[in-house]
Amino acid sequence: MKMDWDVSKPVSFASGDHRHLVQKVANRGGYSKLGQSYMASSEGRSQDTKESPYPKAREQASIYVVQISENDCPNETSTDSSNPFADPPVRRAFIVKVFTILSIQLLTTAAITSLFVLMKGLRTWVTVHPLFIYALFPAFFVVFIVLACCGDLHRQVPANYILLGFFTLLQGLLLGGVSVFYNAEEVLWATGATTVVTLSLTLFALQTKLDFTLLNGVLFVCIIVLMIFGIVLIVVRTLWLHVLYAALGTVLFSMYLVMDVQLMVGGNHHSTLNAEEYVFAALNIYLDIINLFLFILQLIAMGR
Incomplete structure (x- = not known):
């Protein structure tokens, strides 16, 4: 008896790939051939046995290979290779690189600002x-737009480092220029308060199970409203409105800091950054800290 069908590919029983083989046999009349062969072999079985002790050796054996791999199991979860933080060493290297760049930015900004504050x-x-x-504002915004919007550029080395260094220099000059209108003591108090708030919020972002990356759209709308509020305050000079503006800005950029830290960390959060966007991640957290410093500085100055 010889069945006129073969298997040329691995069969997955979990996905139902074997069904087409049954259909193939039915289309070729495999069942009828099987019945005819069985009847014919029953009549001449004794004669074939006498002629040859091994009657099946004359027929070509049909070999069927069934391969069951781990990928065929529906309950088996495979690692998503598109996830940039699927590998823990890659994630740790990314976080270390971002914090290193951020530390250099903050130290540079603090050094430039100190010159403006201490030199009479x-x-x-x-x-x-x-x-x-x-x-300084036109150059500042041009570099910021290039870094924020040109995704290919802030991934290319050394162009991304050059632009980020130039942006940090401009930000330090702007922050130093603003700081001259405040007392040195107020600037020191604001620096200390910003340091404490930044460290506390960073630890909170790393430990909490709340996903602040889901609030990206809401926070963007809030910052647009805050900008409109700031434009109104240029005309309306009321102390309590300025205090409210500074308080809202502090809260808003505190939430932005938590969200950007979670974007950097990745993991199970709704949104994550690409492993090549370390410059963009450092830029986001750096701007959050600078804005926090400016709003806290306003609150301290108005409180005194």
């Missing part, structure tokens, strides 16, 4: 020439 001649010059601050 520089403080006087900036106070007499306030256009210095406004002249």
